[in-house]
Amino acid sequence: MDRSEKLRQRARELLEKKEVVMVIGFGPPSDSGISPVLFATTPEEAENLTASTSCAQNLANYLLKVRDRGRVAVVARGCDARSITVLLQENQLKRENLHILGIGCEGVIENGRKSTACAVCRHPNPTIYDELIGEPVPAPEPDPEILKADQEFEQLSPDERWERLSAELDRCIRCYACRQVCPNCYCPVCFVDASMPQLLGRTHNLSDNMVYHIIRALHMAGRCVECGACHRACPVGIDLMRFNRRVAKTVRERFGCDAGTDLNQAPALTGFKPDDPQEFIQ
Amino acid sequence: MKPRIITRKQLSELLDRLAQEVCLYAPVRDRTGTSWAKISRADEVCLEAVNTVEPAKGFVFPRCEVLLRFDPQGNPVEPEPPPEQVVFGIRPCDARGIAFLVKFYTQEGRTDPYVKARRQKTTLIGVACSRTAPTCFCLGVGGSPQGSEGLDLLLVDLGDELLAEPVTDKGEKLVADLPAAGEKHLTAAAEQKKKVEAEISLRIDTGRLRELLPGLYESGVWQALALTCVNCGACTFLCPTCHCFDVTDETIRGRTVRCRVWDSCQFTLYSRHASGHNPRLDPASRYRNRIMDKFYYTVEQAGMVSCVGCGRCIISCPAGIDIRQTVRKVQDAK
Numbered sequence: 001m002d003r004s005e006k007l008r009q010r011a012r013e014l015l016e017k018k019e020v021v022m023v024i025g026f027g028p029p030s031d032s033g034i035s036p037v038l039f040a041t042t043p044e045e046a047e048n049l050t051a052s053t054s055c056a057q058n059l060a061n062y063l064l065k066v067r068d069r070g071r072v073a074v075v076a077r078g079c080d081a082r083s084i085t086v087l088l089q090e091n092q093l094k095r096e097n098l099h100i101l102g103i104g105c106e107g108v109i110e111n112g113r114k115s116t117a118c119a120v121c122r123h124p125n126p127t128i129y130d131e132l133i134g135e136p137v138p139a140p141e142p143d144p145e146i147l148k149a150d151q152e153f154e155q156l157s158p159d160e161r162w163e164r165l166s167a168e169l170d171r172c173i174r175c176y177a178c179r180q181v182c183p184n185c186y187c188p189v190c191f192v193d194a195s196m197p198q199l200l201g202r203t204h205n206l207s208d209n210m211v212y213h214i215i216r217a218l219h220m221a222g223r224c225v226e227c228g229a230c231h232r233a234c235p236v237g238i239d240l241m242r243f244n245r246r247v248a249k250t251v252r253e254r255f256g257c258d259a260g261t262d263l264n265q266a267p268a269l270t271g272f273k274p275d276d277p278q279e280f281i282q
Numbered sequence: 283m284k285p286r287i288i289t290r291k292q293l294s295e296l297l298d299r300l301a302q303e304v305c306l307y308a309p310v311r312d313r314t315g316t317s318w319a320k321i322s323r324a325d326e327v328c329l330e331a332v333n334t335v336e337p338a339k340g341f342v343f344p345r346c347e348v349l350l351r352f353d354p355q356g357n358p359v360e361p362e363p364p365p366e367q368v369v370f371g372i373r374p375c376d377a378r379g380i381a382f383l384v385k386f387y388t389q390e391g392r393t394d395p396y397v398k399a400r401r402q403k404t405t406l407i408g409v410a411c412s413r414t415a416p417t418c419f420c421l422g423v424g425g426s427p428q429g430s431e432g433l434d435l436l437l438v439d440l441g442d443e444l445l446a447e448p449v450t451d452k453g454e455k456l457v458a459d460l461p462a463a464g465e466k467h468l469t470a471a472a473e474q475k476k477k478v479e480a481e482i483s484l485r486i487d488t489g490r491l492r493e494l495l496p497g498l499y500e501s502g503v504w505q506a507l508a509l510t511c512v513n514c515g516a517c518t519f520l521c522p523t524c525h526c527f528d529v530t531d532e533t534i535r536g537r538t539v540r541c542r543v544w545d546s547c548q549f550t551l552y553s554r555h556a557s558g559h560n561p562r563l564d565p566a567s568r569y570r571n572r573i574m575d576k577f578y579y580t581v582e583q584a585g586m587v588s589c590v591g592c593g594r595c596i597i598s599c600p601a602g603i604d605i606r607q608t609v610r611k612v613q614d615a616k
Binding site for chain 1: 313335346417509510513518519520532534543546565593596597598601603604
């Protein structure tokens with residue numbers, strides 16, 4: 001029995017036995033090549049569940065939408081599980097209301113090639129689950145081209161990095177798809193939407209684009225699980241993962257924290273440890 | 283106005299000349315596909331993609347339109363009038379989008395001077411589609427891969443030559459000196475039309491939607507449909523007909539300007555009243571608004587469905603939502 005079939009079978013059982021009110025997973029891909037999220041509330045609806053490389057979104061995002069409905073089951077790959085962990089750490093979800101159907105991930109295929117986040121994935125398997133569907137998968141060999149480009153970016157001078165960032169963000173149309181698909185970007189009122197007083201200009205000039213992306217990056221520092229959902233959602237193809245990977249790497253190096261891998265370790269910037277590096281106030 | 287024939291070489295010469303005389307925009311290749319850019323030579327044009335990532339609506343309805351500038355004493359100064367511009371390589375669906383915007387914004391008694399002025403200063407040269415994407419459905423909403431609505435001139439690529447059909451005097455002026463098209467050219471274009479139209483099978487029954495939608499306002503179908511939607515604005519910003527805006531005063535590099543910027547009904551801020559009350563706080567009500575607007579409100583207001591079937595909302599949706607499926611589910615709702 002293949003993974004998808006196993007998944008459908010377990011989803012049916014959970015719904016039949018009324019152990020959960022809903023199973024959240026993915027359906028077959030639409031004409032755009034992306035699988036829409038499937039919310040199965042009956043065993044029949046679970047028949048369309050699919051586990052494939054067209055599943056582009058982070059499903060943890062949807063748990064926030066249905067958290068008042070009762071116990072739900074969710075299909076979780078490495079990054080979905082890590083985001084769920086962050087949401088649990090931040091008291092946005094209740095563990096007892098979740099049944100996590102863990103599944104190893106082979107990455108998302110986008111425009112015929114592996115999504116840039118998946119090409120350097122370090123955690124293809126769920127880090128938290130109630131049951132594992134199928135076998136764990138080995139972590140892929142990281143794409144050397146991406147690693148090389150990351151390294152080159154890192155070695156640039158601050159001015160050059162700023163220039164690179166400006167060139168990318170100048171193209172942002174501020175549709176906020178990156179924010180909306182991110183499970184760990186959930187403030188009830190985003191600073192972008194504050195209007196009394198207004199904190200951010202509404203024209204699409206570089207300085208406002210910059211403020212939006214930098215504040216978002218800072219809010220995500222230590223919490224971003226590098227799933228790449230934001231990168232895939234960007235309609236104008238901004239290389240968001242280049243910057244996200246850089247932030248995540250800094251957090252790993254300085255705080256020894258890999259977001260969402262350990263339920264007992266709070267996100268780097270929400271806790272304090274006496275041995276935290278504090279060079280900025282020295 | 284008679285259809286004419288233009289060779290590839292003549293077309294290149296025409297574009298090179300236009301680039302010298304006015305602002306010439308065309309699709310150019312970029313990292314994510316093709317985008318609109320100001321060009322200076324004909325060979326920069328890329329017509330390989332079915333469509334550009336962003337629509338052409340910005341040429342008459344820019345993302346940021348400066349309405350007023352203020353001098354250092356705070357006195358308002360009228361902005362410069364828009365420049366003369368030519369847009370080449372526009373697809374029939376995008377042109378219909380512009381036709382809608384112009385119709386919507388230049389109605390009796392409520393004409394928008396900015397859209398009107400920009401359309402007057404713009405010449406739109408369309409290129410008919412010789413192939414389609416699985417997300418294309420222009421035919422299903424009243425358009426056509428060789429549609430000329432909204433254009434000044436339509437070109438149909440026949441290989442070495444192109445059929446040039448003037449639609450307005452502006453278009454006629456560009457090709458007046460060229461030889462008239464013969465029977466074989468017209469037949470070749472008609473055959474191409476038939477072939478491309480056959481590729482588009484999915485249709486939307488928009489007439490039925492107009493009847494159904496008012497009665498479905500309170501339907502539970504919206505809650506179910508909106509569950510997948512993440513309420514980002516990608517579909518609205520990339521839609522050739524979405525036309526909502528906000529007016530904002532901003533200080534940019536020390537100078538104050540009053541701008542009109544695109545807004546999206548998918549954003550919470552969009553519907554928030556000055557009092558703080560928000561009648562469309564629920565994501566489902568925002569999703570409903572978009573569908574109602576496309577297939578009901580604009581039909582009532584401007585007599586035209588505001589979906590041109592370009593498929594950009596399907597391509598850009600991070601949640602994989604397909605508006606054709608949405609319509610089908612709405613039609614099946616009780």
